[in-house]
Amino acid sequence: MNRREFARLAALAGSAAVFPGALDIDINAAPLRPAPPAPDENFWRDVRAKFLVPRDVAFFNAANLCPTSLPVLDALDRAARAYEANPSPEARSTLMANGREAARKMLAEALRVTLEEIVITRNTTESNNTVSSGLDLKAGDEVVVWADNHPSNLNAWRQKATRFGFTVVSVPVPPSHPGADGYVDLFTKAFTPRTRLVAVTHVSSNSGDLLPVAEICAAARSRGILSLVDGAQAFGVIDLNLATMQPDFYTGSMHKWPCGPKEKGLLYVRQAVQDRLHPSVVGVYGGAVGISRTFETHGQRDDVGIAAVTEGLKLQGTVGRAAVEARSRQLAQALIEKLGRLDGVKLWTSRDPARSAAIVIFQPGSLDPRKLNGALAQNDKIVATARTGDHNPGLRLAPHFYNTMEDVDRVVSAIGKYLKTGV
Numbered sequence: 001m002n003r004r005e006f007a008r009l010a011a012l013a014g015s016a017a018v019f020p021g022a023l024d025i026d027i028n029a030a031p032l033r034p035a036p037p038a039p040d041e042n043f044w045r046d047v048r049a050k051f052l053v054p055r056d057v058a059f060f061n062a063a064n065l066c067p068t069s070l071p072v073l074d075a076l077d078r079a080a081r082a083y084e085a086n087p088s089p090e091a092r093s094t095l096m097a098n099g100r101e102a103a104r105k106m107l108a109e110a111l112r113v114t115l116e117e118i119v120i121t122r123n124t125t126e127s128n129n130t131v132s133s134g135l136d137l138k139a140g141d142e143v144v145v146w147a148d149n150h151p152s153n154l155n156a157w158r159q160k161a162t163r164f165g166f167t168v169v170s171v172p173v174p175p176s177h178p179g180a181d182g183y184v185d186l187f188t189k190a191f192t193p194r195t196r197l198v199a200v201t202h203v204s205s206n207s208g209d210l211l212p213v214a215e216i217c218a219a220a221r222s223r224g225i226l227s228l229v230d231g232a233q234a235f236g237v238i239d240l241n242l243a244t245m246q247p248d249f250y251t252g253s254m255h256k257w258p259c260g261p262k263e264k265g266l267l268y269v270r271q272a273v274q275d276r277l278h279p280s281v282v283g284v285y286g287g288a289v290g291i292s293r294t295f296e297t298h299g300q301r302d303d304v305g306i307a308a309v310t311e312g313l314k315l316q317g318t319v320g321r322a323a324v325e326a327r328s329r330q331l332a333q334a335l336i337e338k339l340g341r342l343d344g345v346k347l348w349t350s351r352d353p354a355r356s357a358a359i360v361i362f363q364p365g366s367l368d369p370r371k372l373n374g375a376l377a378q379n380d381k382i383v384a385t386a387r388t389g390d391h392n393p394g395l396r397l398a399p400h401f402y403n404t405m406e407d408v409d410r411v412v413s414a415i416g417k418y419l420k421t422g423v
């Protein structure tokens with residue numbers, strides 16, 4: 001693609017106006033402090049300064065892709081330079097292996113599980129597929145999937161069912177959040193004596209629904225059914241405790257809510273079920289401990305990027321994972337409350353914080369979502385996601401710990417304006 005084509009596509013997407021080229025870099029060298037008990041907007045502005053997205057851009061695209069934080073970018077640069085200055089067998093086997101194992105340690109801490117249960121993958125897509133390709137499932141076996149799962153946790157199961165002969169049973173998407181018990185009922189109704197696994201999503205990117213995954217995993221476990229939870233929209237924003245949730249498999253991406261390096265992912269495999277999963281990729285240079293020894297033998301990898309995972313997790317760990325979750329939820333609740341007051345707005349995401357996390361989806365009256373999204377980018381420097389199609393059409397706003405209350409007010413005011421004037 002040449003420059004002109006790129007510029008044309010960027011303009012179409014509205015991003016030329018949002019990211020005009022001149023980088024407004026303000027590297028705040030001061031290390032972040034832990035969030036105080038009641039952090040004010042100044043604290044969150046310091047967090048905002050750890051990201052390169054220009055200050056005048058209100059960025060609400062976390063459910064799609066998060067910006068990588070400055071400490072991660074610095075770590076990538078430092079580690080790449082060190083490695084390229086010394087691409088020796090020693091550097092490969094020690095320096096980079098140490099970085100990878102440090103990343104594993106931080107992942108295990110963040111999830112409250114053991115090192116032996118962590119596999120570092122490329123992304124949630126790969127992690128989900130490692131599970132659907134790796135179990136011994138055959139004709140007569142059933143896998144229960146949620147119809148709202150991401151294609152890597154839905155179509156992947158359907159494709160593998162065709163290949164291995166097992167059956168996929170879909171749990172329908174309810175019109176609105178039916179409550180925790182309602183969701184548990186929907187899944188347990190689909191369980192039969194032939195069910196071997198349930199594949200579910202922690203937070204839906206299509207509705208913002210937070211699912212009662214601990215309860216669904218428990219219901220599965222009590223029937224001898226394995227559970228896979230896709231945490232792409234939860235890891236890095238919800239303060240996770242897999243030791244209490246007890247899924248058999250949990251998946252996530254570093255480039256989403258953890259604000260880490262791109263193309264790095266997480267697969268958690270509970271110790272007790274590790275002997276039931278087979279690797280599809282068999283090579284050399286596996287991880288140092290537990291299941292990573294057999295599930296990370298991918299040959300030469302992006303060791304520099306894997307090592308930089310540590311910095312992303314450290315940043316959120318310093319602020320405090322509970323504080324990151326509380327802040328994202330506070331921003332989402334403010335959006336829900338303020339958007340809900342605008343004439344014509346129909347919220348698809350539940351107003352109840354027990355039923356949602358940090359994704360807010362709504363229909364902006366009769367405005368065309370794509371046009372509205374373009375206008376927000378072009379005129380107001382606001383990055384959102386347009387949802388077209390029949391299922392919850394409208395806009396998706398996904399605030400994170402780098403957003404400010406000012407961002408919230410800006411987007412609500414801009415949407416209010418377009419509802420009155422049209423786009």
Ligand SMILES: Cc1ncc(COP(=O)(O)O)c(C=O)c1O
Pocket residue numbers: 063064123124125126149150152201203204205230232233253
């Ligand atoms: C629920 C869910 N699962 C999986 C994915 C895929 O993530 P990745 O592209 O990082 O593999 C997404 C992406 O948005 C998602 O929302």
